[in-house]
Amino acid sequence: MSIRQSLALISLSLLISACQHFGGEPPVEVKQVLSEQRPAGCPETDERCPLVNIDTQLFESEPALNALIDQRLRKMTINSPDATIPATLESYQEEFLRQAEPGWSSYLQAKLREQHGSLLVVELSSYLHTGGAHGMPGRGFINYDREQGRELQLADILLPGKEGAFWRAAASAHQQWLVENEHDASFARQWPFQRTRNIALLRDKVLLKYDVYSIAPYSSGHPELEIPHSELSGILKPAYLQ
Secondary structure, eight states: OOHHHHHHHHHHHTTTGGGOBOTTSOOOOEEEEEEEEOOTTOOTTOTTSOEEEEEEEEETTOHHHHHHHHHHHHHTTOOSTTOOOOSOHHHHHHHHHHHOOTTOEEEEEEEEEEEETTEEEEEEEEEEEOSSSSOEEEEEEEEEETTTTEEOOHHHHBOTTOHHHHHHHHHHHHHHHHHHTTOOHHHHHHSOOOOOSOEEEOSSEEEEEOOTTTSSOGGGOSOEEEEEGGGOTTTBOGGGOO
16 A cells, blocks of 8 residues: 555544444444545556545435435535535546546545434545645534434434533633643634534533634644543433433
C-alpha cells in the first residue's frame, strides 16, 4: 500500500475501529463490502494513479439501515454547489476516475462504531483529494433504532423543550475541550462554539464530532466533544440514559 493510501485510510479509520465495543448484547451480523478501483492499466505502485476506495458494511436483516448508509455515502461525495448526488456508488467510482487527474483520490467508509440495546451507531467517513496541499475529510453518524426501524434525530432523544439545555451542555463541554487542549481566549474568539449535526448516541455519553474548519483549524482534525449521561439527566429521555 502506498504512503498516500495509508495516510488517507488512517484519516478515515482513526477513532472508529479503536472505539468499537458492543457490551453484552449479541453482536449484529455485519458483512464488509470493500472496493478499490483505479484506471485500467494503472499499477498500485504508482502514487499518481487516481483511485476510489469504498469500504462499507451491510447489516443482516436491516435493509432500511443499509439503504440509509448507501444514501449518506453518496451524499458525502458532493464537493461543489452544482454537483449532484450520484445514482449509485458504482457510478460515482466510474465518473470520478473518468474525470480524475493524476494524484486524485476518494475514500468512503461506513463502520459500526457501537451497538447497545436496540441502537446501532454507524460512523460515516469520507476523504477527497483533488489537488492542493491536502484532501478534505468528512464525518457523519447514523443512530439507528432497530426496534423502531428508523434513524433517530436529536428531537427524538430529548425531553420536550430541552434542546436549549442540550446545547448549553455542549457549550460547557466545549469550554472543557478548550482547557484540555490549552487553547487560549484568542483561539476561542477565532474558533467559537457552534452546533453540529454529527451526534452519536453512545452507551454512556453523547459524542459531538465537528468538521474540519468548524471550531478549530484543519490541523486539529475532527474535534470531539463528550457529554456524559450524568450531565444529561432531565435533558435526554430516560430510555436513552440507560
